[in-house]
Amino acid sequence: MPKTDAPALFSEEFTANPYPTYRALRENEPVVCKRYAGERMQVWFVSRYEDVRAAFRDPRFRKSRESVSTGGLAKGRGNPELAAFHRTLIMLDPPEHTTLRRLVAKEFSPRRIRAMADKAAAYADQLVAGFRPAGKAELIGDLAVPLCYHIIGGMLGSRPEEDWPGFDWDRLRVLGNRLTTPDNSATTLDYDAIKFEIKALVEILIDRRRENPGPDVFSALIAATDRGELTPDQLFGLVVTLVLGGMDTTAAFLGNALLALLLSPDQLELLRSRPELMDNAVEELLRFDGAMQTASFRFTSEDVELGGTVIPRGAVVALALAAANRDPGRFPDPDRLDITRDATHHVALGHGIHNCLGAELGRMLTRITLETVLRRLPGLALAALPDTLDWRPGILLRAVRELPVTFTDEESR
Template sequence: MTQQDAAPELFSPEFVACPHATYEHMRESEGVSQRFYPGGLNRLWFLTRYDDVRTALIDPDLVKDRSSVTEGSLAAHQLMDPELKPFHRNLSMLDPPDHTRLRRVIAKNMTPRQARSRQEPAERLADELIDKFAADGEAELIEGYASPLADGIIGELVGVHVLPSADWARLRELGRNLTSPSYQHHSADFDRIKYEIRDLVLEVIRLRREQLGDDVISDLVRARDREEMTEQELLAMVVTMVLSGVDSVTAFLGTALHSLLTHPDQLELLRARPELMDNAVNELLRYDSGTQTATFRFAAKDLQYGDTVIPRGAVVCPVLTSAHRDPRHYAEPERLDVTRQGELNIAFGIGTHNCLGQKIGQLVSTVGLAAVVRRLPGLRLAVDPGELRWRPGLLLRSVYELPVRFDAKGALG
């Protein structure tokens, strides 16, 4: 039986645990696949081949404005509640010229220089977190390391720590319910989550107005005061900041560590040759990124992809995870090789909607991985890989927990 014959059904528990065989089957048998999303949402058109995915990311006829969508819960007529407008008109769901205008406002906070300024704090925090468990010889590397590292650096940059810790924890939990939802969620479930997120984000904005600082949300409040955006656009921008960043970096650190732990030869090679770390991060993003798919696009007209016509109004899902393992583009794509040279991954997108936080995300990820590789000799999974639990959802691919063991004496050394 081949891997394709044994491919789990899309959205099944087996798919959640490891989606690669499923995407391989879709990529090799169809390329463009139409599937129904559980929970009463729209039919989705999945693009799984590298060339199609890359084209979709820059296709001007695949838009973020869903006004052409007429069926399912993503249809334009289902989005009439003005209270939830920030969730449907945020930066990741706008087209030029509004997207261009608002992206320009925030871009100055996401420069390579800004990212580099966080390197020393990130290195310091990574060591402090490892110090807490170094003597134990065992740890849990998601909530015990990856999440607080991403939160400590990116959360501070964004400015969300103005919220009381319990409210920020609740906001992150709600955000994960949107980015990694149960496949059985219906539109009413999502609306309840969005209302609670909106209320907490409004509180973030109120508190930031009272104590402006050197952070992204404070700068957005200042831009609103200069009338560079509306109050609704401010709310939408902060929603975008809250729903991205911390959890996407946490997800990638989890998948990257999982990939190294299940390929101990590559982990040891990286330990022996730390100068390969930047190259390794690029390869780990390709091999199993925390970002499984790009955000949805909407067909502004009938579009031809391969032999398939995607109709106007269709909801299109470019699958980055599948594109990154397309043998038409990558040699031996199923093999993890931290020395791999050649084409970069497209995990952060390309074109108009490429990720603004790419540089800071890469920096925190690189620092986080380097500290683990350097500080934790003998690192290995404490459980069988099949026992790990993975979050559902199409956008992010992330593990709930990552229990490990290591040489405590070497970690302290």
């Protein structure tokens, strides 16, 4: 048992602040098997920075479930009608992963992302203008979510307010959240029902975009499918990855970044006075409280020794990004936000062949959001006690549900 007092994994205290628990794991059980909350399976947690980086590079830690030998994720289990959910980009290994990633990556070129920056800044200004006269706002629902859905959605070809009138985007977002937020009372059948509903909604998206193609990512992927370069299951998996992964994860990180600065007013003011630190600040904010607590599960294709412990073949493995990013062996004084720190080697966006495909898009949106908030919302302050904030539970996405703030509307004086 850990010697350091810390909340148990999956507890309410852990949800509110997982870092003491990750510290206890890192110091006392750096590679350890735990029962996954609400699931009849064991998960191996890896929490030290060097071990996490090593696992990212080790091909014996696979993404396909075919290596799993026991538990609810074992090969052959699950509803075959939902098999496409296990063909998403983050659940594939080379060579299939290499081929699909190369196909999608060209749609996320640096040039294309740079061209979106002005549009993102203009939309962020528009959102702020809508709530600024009130002197208060809820920055998740009023800024982070609509900005991500508008800009990322526009790039993908799924901007809700323009491309899909009458489509139930809120329902799709809620369903996606339920997949990444464990419910201890939920059964496999419950999750299958969620997936069937997501499947029906995503198929509507694909059908509508096929009927009305445009200069967007979805149209390009559909065209590739029609040319025989993708299978229908691969197309579905890519759309699910981009819709449910890209927009929700980026919005979650924007909330985390804003909150971290609000809770470190000296760093907020330093960034306001020294805007040249913005790029450095984004990397430090990713290290300090990134959107993903753990990487998506990996599976061992054979016995693997890591950190002096043998992880058996067929095991389910969670690389604890949040723990690795606060490893004092790599980042001195890791629990302190320091926007002057060199944090460029964090693992918040993964590492190796499975690093985040939309990393530069997320960085751009973070810079735009912070620049807009710092410029247009003087006197910004959190309008709730930190320990009253509501966090989404689980070990995957770390996201505060609401971020109420107040500020001074100087223009209205």
